[in-house]
Amino acid sequence: MKKILYILQKEFIQVFRNKTMLPMIFGVPIIQLVVLVHAATLEMKSIDLYIVDKDLSSLSTKLVNKFEGSPFYTISGRSFSIDQANKEIENNKADVILHIPNGFEHNLIRNNSSEIQLLIDGINGTAANLINAYSISVISDFNKNIIVDLTQMPKMAEMEPISIQTSFWYNPELNYKTYMLPGILVILVTIISLFMTAMNIVREKEMGTIEQINVTPIRKYEFIIGKLVPFMIIALFELAFGLTIGKIFFHIPIVGSVGLLFGFTLVYLLVVLSLGLFISTLASTQQQVMFISFFFMLVFILMSGIFTPTESMPLWAQRVNIINPFYYYMRVIRMILLKGSEFWDISREFFSLLIYGTIMLSLATWRYRKVA
Amino acid sequence: MVNHKNIIEVKNLVKKYGSFVANDNLTFEVKESEIFGFLGANGAGKTTTLKILSGLSYPTFGDVNIAGFDVYREREKVKRNIGYMSQKFSLYEDLTVKENIRFYGGIYGLSGRYIKEKTEDLLKRLKMEDIKDKLINSLPLGWKQKIAFSVAIFHNPKIVFLDEPTGGVDPITRRDFWEMIYEASNTGITVFVTTHYMDEAEYCDRVCIMDQGRIEAINTPSLLKKQYNAKNMDEVFIKIAR
Known part of the structure; x- marks a missing residue:
């Protein structure tokens, strides 16, 4: 037991003496949270709208005004030529074209229906979907008013349209930051713990000091605890630090129990630190560690559901996610922070990770050899 | 020296890496508080042997007994009784x-x-x-x-293993270093040292010369010089290695 304390003491001295370490521990979370939360947003703030209004009637002008009045659109230009408009999209000057054909008002009044065309730049599918949804909501809003305006006759008035009340739970304003910040915290905690563990052990291999430790009677478990605990503490500190930043600067809600979150994080760290240890047994240089962990991190992060719901991934991807530690943590941190989930709600993830961590730690311990 | 008991006993030690034989059937003993020099050219198999003796590497075959403990079965007890200083600075x-x-x-x-x-x-x-x-x-x-x-x-420790401890060091510091080795030896520590500096071989109580994984000669420096009819250990080594 006392030997472990000597290892811990040495690790902490080394971490805090390393000139790149302190900026890493304090700087990285600030930069990641502040920059990424803003940058990794799916909200569309300024959609460049190009207008081709061939009707120039009072109704078509009303519709255009409706778009102009929306905070999401900026009018990038107008003309009567659809070819000109297409060019604007090709040159990336416009995201969407609103094409109102000649006779729009006429048809609407005469036939009670009329057509307009939306041409959306589809390079970024997600953005295109959002633009489509935004635009349709503007148009249908306009449509509703038209119906009221045009149908003053009593026979139509008795047809009460169905009204839909939408309310979004847990994130009522659909604030994207509230959704992204926990996700970025997950990445932060993981990178710090996984990289630092693996790099630390491999550095001892590179320096040759691991050999010196291997000739001592120190037991495997003593060495492993001594190596994992410091990074567990640092990762927990990162989480606390990140949550504080989120609370102060982004006012993210912390609905659930912080204690539960930290408890779950401990189990998560068991998995991640063991993965780090495992990688360190495979690699003999820090370069290899970078390469191996970078590969896994990229795949795991993209599949974790940070941007897109895992439920909409293909079945095979959902199956692969069983071994994706990010997937569990990404879900749970959002559940606890935003929904206030209790232990019972996250117990499936909790026990899955506990089993996963135990397997990983045993595997890594078995792979770690004092003797070649 | 003669009445001291053996502290290292190696019998038919073989270490193979694939088909490459790094240590080919080594048998030797080291006595308590002796300074035992392990000599050989680069790649002769010195470090391999040293790693097996200090418990860093498993032998493929053979018996190795360190300070009364078997390196297979009593690894941790062996480790408590040895010190090790690697070639790579540690x-x-x-x-x-x-x-x-x-x-x-x-x-x-x-x-x-x-x-x-x-x-x-x-x-x-x-x-x-x-x-x-x-x-x-x-x-x-x-x-x-x-x-x-x-x-x-x-x-x-009862034994200390030194793997080319004086590589890259100036002659004066080397002398100082050997003073420290003598001091340790006087307190009863057995010193097992590998080197390819032949002048250092003269400081040892006994030396073992390895070539291509095999032991070619093992004796005190003075008897080796007599046996090979050489002025110094350098000549002995060259005669054996050729």
């Missing part, structure tokens, strides 16, 4: 002299008080009291190696 560069000593003392399970007293005593003997709080990476190589040796015998 102190923590980003720790101070004192912190390095404390760390290694600590993981050998020595008490904090004992470590503290012995560290002061050691620094006094090395005349390094002024630099005890300096980082290892700020010290010259010769000093580092002296400290590494002191750390290797800090827990009073």
